[in-house]
Amino acid sequence: MSHASASQQHQLTQRDSVAALTLGALGVVYGDIGTSPLYTMKEIFSTHTGVPLDGQHIIGVVSVIFWGLMTVVTLKYVTLILRADNRGEGGIMALTALASKAAGSTHSRRVALLLIGVLGAALFYGDSVITPAISVLSAVEGLEVVSSTFKPYVLPISIGVLFGLFAMQRYGTSVVGKLFGPVIVIWFVTLAVFGIRQILQQPAILAALNPLYAIAFLWAQGAHVFIVVGAVVLAFTGAEALYADMGHFGKKPIRLAWTALVLPALALNYMGQSALLMRDATAISNPFFQLFPDQLLMPAVFLATIATVIASQAVISGAYSMTKQAMQLGLLPRMQVHFTSVKEIGQIYIPSVNWILLVGVLFTVVGFGSSSAMAGAYGIAVTVTMFITTLLTFFVVRHAWNFPLALALGATGLFMTLDALLVVSCSFKIIEGGWFPLILGALIFTIMATWRRGRELLITHIQQDDPELLPSITALSEDSMHRAARTAIYAVANPDTVPQALMHNLKHNQVLHERNLILTVVFHDVRWIDDKERIQVEALVPGFWKVKVNYGFKNEPDLPKALERCEQHGLPINLFETSYFLSREIVVPTKGTGMAHWRELLFAVMSRNSRSVADFFHLPNNCVIELGTRVQI
Incomplete structure (x- = not known):
């Protein structure tokens, strides 16, 4: 032609x-x-x-x-x-x-x-x-x-x-x-x-x-x-x-x-x-x-x-x-x-x-x-x-x-x-x-x-007593505790503090995975984020990485699909050998600072009935571990 x-x-x-x-x-x-x-x-x-x-x-x-x-x-x-x-x-x-x-x-x-x-x-x-x-x-x-x-x-x-x-x-x-x-x-x-x-x-x-x-x-x-x-x-x-x-x-x-x-x-x-x-x-x-x-x-x-x-x-x-x-x-x-x-x-x-x-x-x-x-x-x-x-x-x-x-x-x-x-x-x-x-x-x-x-108050209260991430994982990387031969992904709102789910896993199971990803999902105030800009990976200490996943407000969030792109950043992940650790917060309204008590009660009801994080991000049900935390706001 x-x-x-x-x-x-x-x-x-x-x-x-x-x-x-x-x-x-x-x-x-x-x-x-x-x-x-x-x-x-x-x-x-x-x-x-x-x-x-x-x-x-x-x-x-x-x-x-x-x-x-x-x-x-x-x-x-x-x-x-x-x-x-x-x-x-x-x-x-x-x-x-x-x-x-x-x-x-x-x-x-x-x-x-x-x-x-x-x-x-x-x-x-x-x-x-x-x-x-x-x-x-x-x-x-x-x-x-x-x-x-x-x-x-x-x-x-x-x-x-x-x-x-x-x-x-x-x-x-x-x-x-x-x-x-x-x-x-x-x-x-x-x-x-x-x-x-x-x-x-x-x-x-x-x-x-x-x-x-x-x-x-x-x-x-x-x-x-x-x-x-x-x-x-x-x-x-x-x-x-x-x-x-x-x-x-x-x-x-x-x-x-x-x-x-x-x-x-x-x-x-x-x-x-x-x-x-x-x-x-x-x-x-x-x-x-x-x-x-x-x-x-x-x-x-x-x-x-x-x-x-x-x-x-x-x-x-x-x-x-x-x-x-x-x-x-x-x-x-x-x-x-x-x-x-x-x-x-x-x-x-x-x-x-x-x-x-x-x-x-x-x-x-x-x-x-x-x-x-x-x-x-x-x-x-x-x-x-x-x-x-x-x-x-x-x-x-x-x-x-x-x-x-x-x-x-x-x-x-x-x-x-x-x-x-x-x-x-x-x-x-x-x-x-x-x-x-x-x-x-x-x-x-x-x-x-x-x-x-309510989400702002919830995140603030969760992070109040959380230790800083880098010193904590540096100490963990030098610890001789048993390592599970799998990849653990911890979804967090703040990537600079230790995830609640990680602390619960260490406290109750006394085990650390060989590969640990501190995962943050960010929704930007733009329509679309291109696939080539989807993932950012940062190596921290041996066995730990920070992963940031970017979405626009019209993108469909699909974490397993996004994580496949980690390999392009030098972090290959076998999704069949991966566990997703999520924190499920149980909101406890308290009178005092924060919001009016009736608003805290409303937020607690909405939080309890919101769709699960696993469903929202299309996580495979057989690979998700949810750990509950009671949080007073």
């Missing part, structure tokens, strides 16, 4: 790859924001907002939505935030790691940025409960437009769809995932086509493209603007997914999907609903489904239900990924993780998270009863997360990219002001249901903060 033809083939392959990733991004990234037209217009003109349903106000509302999409999504996320990647990875956890590393000139600043990021991550879980509930319920409510006789069945059908969605998670998304992109393409094309159909009948709505109508509308609202914006924000929910899924698809496919299809389809559909309302105010009962002629209503409800299931799937998968990252960054206890694809390491299933989410979603659906009632709860968690993302981005622009302070403030100041407006506006909905995701977020934040602080 000639050089020219090889180059052409490479370009074709690249184009095919971008096309495939763009199609995938449509299904995963834009499912949430793509289903917002189901309920947004209905909520903006609901009785509690007090917005008159006349031509002037309808044009003003859709102008605010259009320019909000242009500013909040296009300029902020697609143009700016997607540049703030942590080695190709996006999302609140990756951004937190990047910002704290770049701006962490002092310990207190690093801790403050970490806590802010953890709060954003905690609120994401609240969104993971609300999104499936409101999306699926709003789609199934389309049956009420078909016939009022379906009204008693909306709630049971919604519960059945959601239960089926969560029950199928154990089988993975590899098969269903292939359908996500094409179905969402059909969905967005449908949004655009039926939006255009109404615009052609009422072209006056195109005046909304003039931003002056948006400004005039907001200015005319006075103090009432916060109530209105609190409803308009429903059109922007899901924007955070653009950044969160950057590691899966890359910047180019996400940007291409937004500009080529998603933004035009959303704009045309919102304008189409507005054009319909200008002609027929009675359509406000459900303006989205009123776009369709009667004979197409049932297919529209079916398509909307499938689209909302896809949107929900994206949020659920995001919750799994967030949990895995949080575990490896030391913010949550170890949990069982199933990998559902042999090809894609990002496709995982975490049973405990799945069933907790299902319980939360079902309680939400039953408790609120309708998408309108739930709209009050939706938005506050999303907008706070959006504000935190902008705040962390400022530190990245200022300290990681080394932009002047004035330029960093200029790049993020406008978005921070808009985000603050959205947060304040949504705060008016706290009484109506906004308290729900905030309480969920507060619970998750408490759990994360308690686990991290």
Whole structure:
């Protein structure tokens, strides 16, 4: 093959790859924001907002939505935030790691940025409960437009769809995932086509493209603007997914999907609903489904239900990924993780998270009863997360990219002001249901903060009385005690003190192995660590080595596989003649210093129920010896 033809083939392959990733991004990234037209217009003109349903106000509302999409999504996320990647990875956890590393000139600043990021991550879980509930319920409510006789069945059908969605998670998304992109393409094309159909009948709505109508509308609202914006924000929910899924698809496919299809389809559909309302105010009962002629209503409800299931799937998968990252960054206890694809390491299933989410979603659906009632709860968690993302981005622009302070403030100041407006506006909905995701977020934040602080206290107490490693093993290497002809691996958090398991082994078994590895596993705040950087080996005294294993927060920890690389560093290990000595700490809460007693009790419960170290690191069960230690904190 000639050089020219090889180059052409490479370009074709690249184009095919971008096309495939763009199609995938449509299904995963834009499912949430793509289903917002189901309920947004209905909520903006609901009785509690007090917005008159006349031509002037309808044009003003859709102008605010259009320019909000242009500013909040296009300029902020697609143009700016997607540049703030942590080695190709996006999302609140990756951004937190990047910002704290770049701006962490002092310990207190690093801790403050970490806590802010953890709060954003905690609120994401609240969104993971609300999104499936409101999306699926709003789609199934389309049956009420078909016939009022379906009204008693909306709630049971919604519960059945959601239960089926969560029950199928154990089988993975590899098969269903292939359908996500094409179905969402059909969905967005449908949004655009039926939006255009109404615009052609009422072209006056195109005046909304003039931003002056948006400004005039907001200015005319006075103090009432916060109530209105609190409803308009429903059109922007899901924007955070653009950044969160950057590691899966890359910047180019996400940007291409937004500009080529998603933004035009959303704009045309919102304008189409507005054009319909200008002609027929009675359509406000459900303006989205009123776009369709009667004979197409049932297919529209079916398509909307499938689209909302896809949107929900994206949020659920995001919750799994967030949990895995949080575990490896030391913010949550170890949990069982199933990998559902042999090809894609990002496709995982975490049973405990799945069933907790299902319980939360079902309680939400039953408790609120309708998408309108739930709209009050939706938005506050999303907008706070959006504000935190902008705040962390400022530190990245200022300290990681080394932009002047004035330029960093200029790049993020406008978005921070808009985000603050959205947060304040949504705060008016706290009484109506906004308290729900905030309480969920507060619970998750408490759990994360308690686990991290508890682990710090636990390690500190363990190490208080541990002797220094080097003097101790120097004395041991000169001792004439019996040596077992095997390799012993001691997993420790601090490689500079004698492992508890080693001291227990000497005390109770009075034996020392011929080869002893003091093993430390470090999870770095980067996405991946390459295999060539996986292992570091340091010889200490005869019979003792320090081994450091490095992982990124998206790597799958597999210690036996990693230890095979020790041979490249002059330390061959026969894994069939190796024993892994682990210390299992039994936490004993005590009143006094440390944490509040109730937090210590919570930490003790989490520690007792966390997944075993052996399972987490894929250690062979027949080679693991666990030695228990009671530790007071």
